[in-house]
Amino acid sequence: MAKKISLEKEMEVLSTFSEIGSVSKTSSKIGVSLSTVYRVLNDHNIQLKPITYQFDKYKGSDCFTDFNREQDSYFYGLILTDGNISSPESNARKIQIALQQKDRHILESLKSYLKSDNKLVDFENGELRYTHFGVGSETLYNRLVDLGCSWRKSTKEKLPKFEWENNRHFWRGVIDGDGCLMYMSGVPKIRLIGSLEVIEGFNLFCWKHCFTQKRTLIKHPKTEGLFTIDFNGEEALQIAKVLYHDCNLKLDRKYRTYLTFVDHFESNRGNMKKGVSKTKYGTYQATIKCDGIRLHLGTFKTYEEALAERLCAEVKYYGKTFGESSWHSMLFQL
Numbered sequence: 001m002a003k004k005i006s007l008e009k010e011m012e013v014l015s016t017f018s019e020i021g022s023v024s025k026t027s028s029k030i031g032v033s034l035s036t037v038y039r040v041l042n043d044h045n046i047q048l049k050p051i052t053y054q055f056d057k058y059k060g061s062d063c064f065t066d067f068n069r070e071q072d073s074y075f076y077g078l079i080l081t082d083g084n085i086s087s088p089e090s091n092a093r094k095i096q097i098a099l100q101q102k103d104r105h106i107l108e109s110l111k112s113y114l115k116s117d118n119k120l121v122d123f124e125n126g127e128l129r130y131t132h133f134g135v136g137s138e139t140l141y142n143r144l145v146d147l148g149c150s151w152r153k154s155t156k157e158k159l160p161k162f163e164w165e166n167n168r169h170f171w172r173g174v175i176d177g178d179g180c181l182m183y184m185s186g187v188p189k190i191r192l193i194g195s196l197e198v199i200e201g202f203n204l205f206c207w208k209h210c211f212t213q214k215r216t217l218i219k220h221p222k223t224e225g226l227f228t229i230d231f232n233g234e235e236a237l238q239i240a241k242v243l244y245h246d247c248n249l250k251l252d253r254k255y256r257t258y259l260t261f262v263d264h265f266e267s268n269r270g271n272m273k274k275g276v277s278k279t280k281y282g283t284y285q286a287t288i289k290c291d292g293i294r295l296h297l298g299t300f301k302t303y304e305e306a307l308a309e310r311l312c313a314e315v316k317y318y319g320k321t322f323g324e325s326s327w328h329s330m331l332f333q334l
Contacts (some may be wrong), residue, residue, distance in 0.1 A: 005036060013040045043295040061112055064143050067162040070169045071113050074249040076147065077162060077173020078106070081194065085141060085151050091140035096134035099199040104131040105249050106176070114140075146297045155225030164201060171205055172250060174198065181257040183238060188236040188261045192229050193220060199227040206231065210238040211311045238311075265303070275310045276303065286310040290317045 005013075009032070019024045023037050053242050067073045079085075084095035099107060107120050114135060121132050122165040148158040160209040166168050175181075192202055212235045220226035231239055240258040244250055275287050279299065284306035286297040296312050300306040 005032060005040075010040050010043075013037055013062045014044060014046075017041065017046075018257050050275075061139075063140065064147065066172070067160075067167065070248055073111060073162075073167050073169035074150075074173040074176075075110055076144075077170040078158070078177045079144065079173075080149055080198075081174050081177025082155060083177075085144060085149060087151050088145075092136055094134055094136045095136040095140060096132065097145065098130045098132040101129040102253060106131045106249070106251055109192055109249060155195055155223065157198045159197055159201045165205060165208065168209070168242055169249070171202060171245065172204065172247060175243060176251045176254055181236075181261070182283070183260075184232075187233050188240075189262055190231045190239050193226055195225065196227050199229050205227055206235075206239055210235065210242050212238065234265070236251050237265055254288075275313075276306045278303075286313070288313040288317060 010028070012030050013032065013036070014091045014276060016030055016165045017023070017037065020026055020029070022040075027033060027037050048087055064072050065074055067076070068328055074092050079095065079097060082099065083095060085096075086092055097110070098108065101122055104122075105122065109117065111120065115137050118133065118135055123130055123132060126278040128268060147162065148160045150156060150158070159282040160170065174194070175190070175192060178194050179190065182189050184193070192199060194202075196217070203217070212231055215229050215231070218230075219227055219229045237288060240261050244255050277287075281301050283301060284303050286306040286309040288295050288297060288310060295313070298306075299307065304322075
Protein backbone atom coordinates (compact mmCIF):
# COMPACT_ATOMS: atom_id res chain seq x y z
CA MET A 1 0.00 0.00 0.00
CA ALA A 2 1.32 3.46 -0.92
CA LYS A 3 2.56 5.51 2.01
CA LYS A 4 0.53 8.59 2.92
CA ILE A 5 2.48 11.80 2.30
CA SER A 6 1.92 15.45 3.11
CA LEU A 7 0.07 17.84 0.81
CA GLU A 8 3.34 19.69 0.24
CA LYS A 9 4.99 16.44 -0.88
CA GLU A 10 2.04 15.66 -3.16
CA MET A 11 2.51 19.01 -4.86
CA GLU A 12 6.19 18.22 -5.28
CA VAL A 13 5.30 14.90 -6.93
CA LEU A 14 2.94 16.62 -9.36
CA SER A 15 5.42 19.38 -10.16
CA THR A 16 8.31 16.98 -10.68
CA PHE A 17 6.30 14.58 -12.83
CA SER A 18 5.04 17.50 -14.94
CA GLU A 19 8.64 18.53 -15.55
CA ILE A 20 10.20 15.08 -16.09
CA GLY A 21 7.28 13.04 -17.41
CA SER A 22 8.62 9.80 -15.92
CA VAL A 23 7.23 7.92 -12.89
CA SER A 24 10.52 6.19 -12.07
CA LYS A 25 12.60 9.37 -12.34
CA THR A 26 10.07 11.29 -10.24
CA SER A 27 10.29 8.56 -7.59
CA SER A 28 14.10 8.67 -7.53
CA LYS A 29 14.40 12.46 -7.56
CA ILE A 30 12.15 13.22 -4.59
CA GLY A 31 12.64 9.98 -2.64
CA VAL A 32 9.19 8.41 -2.63
CA SER A 33 8.09 4.96 -3.80
CA LEU A 34 6.76 4.19 -7.27
CA SER A 35 3.41 3.21 -5.79
CA THR A 36 3.19 6.60 -4.07
CA VAL A 37 3.81 8.43 -7.34
CA TYR A 38 1.15 6.32 -9.07
CA ARG A 39 -1.32 6.97 -6.25
CA VAL A 40 -0.82 10.74 -6.35
CA LEU A 41 -1.19 10.83 -10.13
CA ASN A 42 -4.32 8.69 -9.92
CA ASP A 43 -5.80 10.88 -7.15
CA HIS A 44 -5.37 13.90 -9.41
CA ASN A 45 -6.85 12.10 -12.45
CA ILE A 46 -3.60 12.18 -14.40
CA GLN A 47 -3.78 9.36 -16.93
CA LEU A 48 -0.66 7.57 -18.05
CA LYS A 49 -0.31 6.13 -21.52
CA PRO A 50 0.50 2.45 -21.32
CA ILE A 51 3.97 1.40 -22.42
CA THR A 52 3.39 -1.35 -24.98
CA TYR A 53 6.57 -1.37 -27.04
CA GLN A 54 9.43 -3.80 -26.71
CA PHE A 55 12.82 -3.21 -28.23
CA ASP A 56 13.27 -4.64 -31.74
CA LYS A 57 9.99 -6.54 -31.52
CA TYR A 58 9.16 -6.04 -35.17
CA LYS A 59 10.11 -8.24 -38.10
CA GLY A 60 9.09 -6.09 -41.06
CA SER A 61 12.59 -5.57 -42.40
CA ASP A 62 11.38 -3.97 -45.64
CA CYS A 63 8.86 -1.59 -44.05
CA PHE A 64 8.99 2.01 -45.31
CA THR A 65 11.32 1.17 -48.19
CA ASP A 66 8.99 1.12 -51.23
CA PHE A 67 6.56 4.01 -51.49
CA ASN A 68 4.89 2.61 -54.56
CA ARG A 69 3.20 0.31 -52.05
CA GLU A 70 0.02 1.55 -50.42
CA GLN A 71 1.04 0.36 -46.95
CA ASP A 72 4.39 2.15 -46.87
CA SER A 73 2.91 5.45 -48.03
CA TYR A 74 -0.27 5.37 -45.95
CA PHE A 75 1.36 4.38 -42.66
CA TYR A 76 4.13 6.95 -43.09
CA GLY A 77 1.50 9.68 -43.53
CA LEU A 78 -0.39 8.44 -40.46
CA ILE A 79 2.73 8.26 -38.25
CA LEU A 80 3.94 11.66 -39.50
CA THR A 81 0.72 13.31 -38.34
CA ASP A 82 -0.69 11.22 -35.49
CA GLY A 83 2.28 9.21 -34.23
CA ASN A 84 5.48 10.13 -32.45
CA ILE A 85 9.05 8.96 -32.19
CA SER A 86 11.33 9.23 -29.18
CA SER A 87 13.80 12.04 -28.61
CA PRO A 88 17.23 11.56 -30.23
CA GLU A 89 18.71 11.98 -26.72
CA SER A 90 16.74 8.96 -25.49
CA ASN A 91 18.50 5.64 -25.08
CA ALA A 92 15.53 3.79 -26.59
CA ARG A 93 14.38 4.18 -30.18
CA LYS A 94 10.59 4.05 -30.03
CA ILE A 95 7.71 4.64 -32.41
CA GLN A 96 4.26 5.06 -30.85
CA ILE A 97 0.76 5.97 -31.92
CA ALA A 98 -2.54 6.27 -30.04
CA LEU A 99 -5.91 6.54 -31.78
CA GLN A 100 -9.53 6.56 -30.68
CA GLN A 101 -10.74 3.04 -29.92
CA LYS A 102 -13.16 3.27 -32.83
CA ASP A 103 -10.05 3.39 -35.08
CA ARG A 104 -8.44 0.32 -33.49
CA HIS A 105 -8.70 -1.60 -36.76
CA ILE A 106 -6.05 0.57 -38.42
CA LEU A 107 -3.59 -0.11 -35.57
CA GLU A 108 -4.22 -3.82 -36.08
CA SER A 109 -3.26 -3.30 -39.72
CA LEU A 110 -0.12 -1.35 -38.70
CA LYS A 111 0.87 -4.13 -36.30
CA SER A 112 0.45 -6.67 -39.10
CA TYR A 113 2.44 -4.50 -41.53
CA LEU A 114 5.33 -4.26 -39.06
CA LYS A 115 5.04 -7.99 -38.28
CA SER A 116 5.15 -7.02 -34.60
CA ASP A 117 4.40 -9.25 -31.60
CA ASN A 118 3.50 -6.27 -29.41
CA LYS A 119 0.00 -5.93 -28.03
CA LEU A 120 -2.47 -3.14 -28.60
CA VAL A 121 -3.55 -1.64 -25.28
CA ASP A 122 -6.83 0.16 -24.65
CA PHE A 123 -6.89 2.98 -22.10
CA GLU A 124 -9.06 5.87 -21.00
CA ASN A 125 -8.28 9.55 -20.62
CA GLY A 126 -11.25 11.10 -18.87
CA GLU A 127 -14.30 10.26 -20.96
CA LEU A 128 -12.26 9.46 -24.07
CA ARG A 129 -11.16 5.94 -24.95
CA TYR A 130 -7.99 5.23 -26.90
CA THR A 131 -5.91 2.36 -28.23
CA HIS A 132 -2.12 2.58 -28.04
CA PHE A 133 0.48 0.70 -30.07
CA GLY A 134 4.24 1.03 -30.05
CA VAL A 135 7.43 -0.68 -31.15
CA GLY A 136 11.05 -0.19 -30.26
CA SER A 137 13.57 -0.60 -33.06
CA GLU A 138 16.71 1.31 -33.88
CA THR A 139 16.47 0.16 -37.51
CA LEU A 140 12.91 1.38 -37.93
CA TYR A 141 13.55 4.57 -35.96
CA ASN A 142 16.56 5.53 -38.11
CA ARG A 143 14.66 4.76 -41.29
CA LEU A 144 11.82 7.10 -40.34
CA VAL A 145 14.25 9.84 -39.29
CA ASP A 146 16.10 9.52 -42.60
CA LEU A 147 12.77 9.99 -44.42
CA GLY A 148 12.11 13.24 -42.54
CA CYS A 149 10.12 12.21 -39.45
CA SER A 150 11.11 13.93 -36.20
CA TRP A 151 10.03 14.11 -32.57
CA ARG A 152 7.93 17.00 -31.20
CA LYS A 153 6.95 17.65 -34.77
CA SER A 154 3.44 19.15 -34.72
CA THR A 155 4.53 22.59 -35.98
CA LYS A 156 7.67 21.31 -37.71
CA GLU A 157 6.34 18.47 -39.85
CA LYS A 158 8.41 18.03 -42.99
CA LEU A 159 7.34 16.58 -46.29
CA PRO A 160 8.91 13.14 -46.77
CA LYS A 161 12.04 12.42 -48.77
CA PHE A 162 10.12 10.26 -51.19
CA GLU A 163 7.81 11.25 -54.04
CA TRP A 164 4.79 12.77 -52.29
CA GLU A 165 3.41 15.13 -54.91
CA ASN A 166 1.44 12.40 -56.72
CA ASN A 167 1.04 9.96 -53.82
CA ARG A 168 -2.62 9.79 -52.79
CA HIS A 169 -1.99 7.02 -50.23
CA PHE A 170 0.46 9.23 -48.32
CA TRP A 171 -2.03 12.09 -48.29
CA ARG A 172 -4.87 9.81 -47.17
CA GLY A 173 -2.69 8.84 -44.18
CA VAL A 174 -2.13 12.54 -43.47
CA ILE A 175 -5.87 13.30 -43.64
CA ASP A 176 -6.71 10.28 -41.47
CA GLY A 177 -4.18 11.60 -38.95
CA ASP A 178 -4.69 15.36 -38.82
CA GLY A 179 -7.56 16.08 -41.19
CA CYS A 180 -11.31 15.86 -40.99
CA LEU A 181 -14.23 15.23 -43.31
CA MET A 182 -17.39 16.92 -42.09
CA TYR A 183 -20.47 18.94 -42.92
CA MET A 184 -20.70 22.63 -42.12
CA SER A 185 -24.09 24.27 -42.64
CA GLY A 186 -25.06 21.23 -44.69
CA VAL A 187 -22.09 21.56 -47.05
CA PRO A 188 -19.33 18.88 -47.31
CA LYS A 189 -15.97 20.13 -46.06
CA ILE A 190 -12.41 18.77 -45.85
CA ARG A 191 -10.02 20.46 -43.44
CA LEU A 192 -6.35 19.81 -42.72
CA ILE A 193 -4.29 21.36 -39.93
CA GLY A 194 -0.50 21.09 -39.94
CA SER A 195 2.85 22.75 -40.46
CA LEU A 196 3.27 25.30 -43.23
CA GLU A 197 5.30 22.86 -45.34
CA VAL A 198 2.75 20.05 -45.14
CA ILE A 199 -0.24 22.32 -45.77
CA GLU A 200 1.47 23.87 -48.80
CA GLY A 201 2.19 20.35 -50.07
CA PHE A 202 -1.45 19.32 -49.71
CA ASN A 203 -2.56 22.50 -51.44
CA LEU A 204 -0.35 21.58 -54.40
CA PHE A 205 -1.53 17.96 -54.46
CA CYS A 206 -5.19 19.03 -54.56
CA TRP A 207 -4.51 21.60 -57.26
CA LYS A 208 -2.76 19.01 -59.44
CA HIS A 209 -5.04 16.03 -58.93
CA CYS A 210 -8.41 17.28 -57.73
CA PHE A 211 -8.93 20.36 -59.91
CA THR A 212 -9.20 22.69 -56.94
CA GLN A 213 -8.28 26.33 -56.81
CA LYS A 214 -5.12 27.03 -54.81
CA ARG A 215 -5.96 28.28 -51.35
CA THR A 216 -4.58 31.04 -49.19
CA LEU A 217 -3.41 29.32 -46.01
CA ILE A 218 -4.89 30.41 -42.69
CA LYS A 219 -2.78 30.68 -39.53
CA HIS A 220 -4.14 28.58 -36.69
CA PRO A 221 -5.77 30.93 -34.17
CA LYS A 222 -4.36 29.17 -31.09
CA THR A 223 -1.06 27.52 -32.01
CA GLU A 224 1.91 29.38 -33.47
CA GLY A 225 3.39 27.56 -36.45
CA LEU A 226 0.22 25.66 -37.40
CA PHE A 227 -1.85 26.42 -40.50
CA THR A 228 -5.31 25.40 -41.73
CA ILE A 229 -6.65 24.72 -45.21
CA ASP A 230 -10.34 24.14 -46.08
CA PHE A 231 -12.11 22.81 -49.17
CA ASN A 232 -15.89 22.95 -49.50
CA GLY A 233 -18.68 21.53 -51.61
CA GLU A 234 -17.78 19.90 -54.91
CA GLU A 235 -14.06 20.42 -54.32
CA ALA A 236 -14.34 18.48 -51.06
CA LEU A 237 -16.04 15.64 -52.97
CA GLN A 238 -13.32 15.65 -55.62
CA ILE A 239 -10.56 15.42 -53.01
CA ALA A 240 -12.35 12.72 -51.02
CA LYS A 241 -12.83 10.64 -54.17
CA VAL A 242 -9.18 10.85 -55.15
CA LEU A 243 -8.11 9.88 -51.63
CA TYR A 244 -10.69 7.24 -50.68
CA HIS A 245 -11.87 5.64 -53.92
CA ASP A 246 -10.67 2.04 -54.33
CA CYS A 247 -8.23 1.90 -51.41
CA ASN A 248 -7.46 -0.76 -48.81
CA LEU A 249 -6.20 1.29 -45.87
CA LYS A 250 -8.34 4.04 -44.37
CA LEU A 251 -10.14 5.01 -41.17
CA ASP A 252 -13.59 3.47 -41.53
CA ARG A 253 -15.37 6.46 -39.99
CA LYS A 254 -13.80 8.89 -42.49
CA TYR A 255 -14.51 6.54 -45.37
CA ARG A 256 -18.16 6.46 -44.34
CA THR A 257 -18.23 10.27 -44.35
CA TYR A 258 -16.78 10.22 -47.87
CA LEU A 259 -19.66 7.96 -48.94
CA THR A 260 -22.13 10.48 -47.50
CA PHE A 261 -20.43 13.15 -49.62
CA VAL A 262 -21.19 11.05 -52.71
CA ASP A 263 -24.76 10.53 -51.57
CA HIS A 264 -25.12 14.25 -50.90
CA PHE A 265 -24.33 15.07 -54.52
CA GLU A 266 -26.37 12.14 -55.83
CA SER A 267 -29.42 13.56 -54.07
CA ASN A 268 -28.80 17.07 -55.41
CA ARG A 269 -28.55 16.32 -59.10
CA GLY A 270 -30.68 19.38 -59.85
CA ASN A 271 -27.63 21.51 -59.07
CA MET A 272 -25.20 19.76 -61.40
CA LYS A 273 -22.00 21.41 -62.57
CA LYS A 274 -22.22 23.51 -65.70
CA GLY A 275 -21.46 21.35 -68.72
CA VAL A 276 -22.86 18.15 -67.19
CA SER A 277 -26.49 17.16 -67.77
CA LYS A 278 -28.75 14.14 -67.41
CA THR A 279 -30.27 12.61 -70.56
CA LYS A 280 -33.78 11.18 -70.94
CA TYR A 281 -32.18 7.71 -70.90
CA GLY A 282 -30.79 8.17 -67.39
CA THR A 283 -27.19 8.67 -68.52
CA TYR A 284 -25.07 11.81 -68.17
CA GLN A 285 -23.43 13.84 -70.91
CA ALA A 286 -20.52 16.24 -70.67
CA THR A 287 -19.94 19.25 -72.91
CA ILE A 288 -17.65 22.27 -72.98
CA LYS A 289 -17.71 25.54 -74.91
CA CYS A 290 -14.47 26.52 -76.64
CA ASP A 291 -14.02 29.42 -79.08
CA GLY A 292 -17.77 29.80 -79.29
CA ILE A 293 -18.34 26.14 -80.22
CA ARG A 294 -19.94 23.65 -77.84
CA LEU A 295 -18.05 20.36 -77.91
CA HIS A 296 -19.67 17.05 -76.93
CA LEU A 297 -17.26 15.21 -74.62
CA GLY A 298 -19.21 11.98 -74.26
CA THR A 299 -22.08 10.19 -72.58
CA PHE A 300 -21.49 8.32 -69.32
CA LYS A 301 -23.35 5.96 -66.99
CA THR A 302 -22.65 8.03 -63.88
CA TYR A 303 -22.54 11.70 -62.98
CA GLU A 304 -19.04 11.29 -61.51
CA GLU A 305 -17.63 10.01 -64.81
CA ALA A 306 -19.22 12.87 -66.73
CA LEU A 307 -17.95 15.35 -64.15
CA ALA A 308 -14.45 13.93 -64.41
CA GLU A 309 -14.50 14.26 -68.22
CA ARG A 310 -15.74 17.84 -67.98
CA LEU A 311 -12.98 18.71 -65.51
CA CYS A 312 -10.34 17.12 -67.73
CA ALA A 313 -11.64 19.15 -70.67
CA GLU A 314 -11.44 22.36 -68.64
CA VAL A 315 -7.77 21.61 -68.08
CA LYS A 316 -7.23 20.84 -71.76
CA TYR A 317 -9.06 23.80 -73.23
CA TYR A 318 -8.57 26.42 -70.54
CA GLY A 319 -4.85 26.03 -70.21
CA LYS A 320 -4.12 24.14 -67.00
CA THR A 321 -1.97 21.03 -67.52
CA PHE A 322 -2.02 17.95 -65.25
CA GLY A 323 -0.55 15.28 -67.51
CA GLU A 324 -1.28 11.65 -66.65
CA SER A 325 -2.08 12.44 -63.01
CA SER A 326 -5.49 13.82 -63.90
CA TRP A 327 -8.67 13.58 -61.87
CA HIS A 328 -9.89 10.88 -64.26
CA SER A 329 -6.77 8.69 -63.97
CA MET A 330 -6.56 9.16 -60.21
CA LEU A 331 -10.24 8.34 -59.72
CA PHE A 332 -10.60 5.32 -61.97
CA GLN A 333 -7.14 3.75 -62.18
CA LEU A 334 -5.42 4.01 -58.78
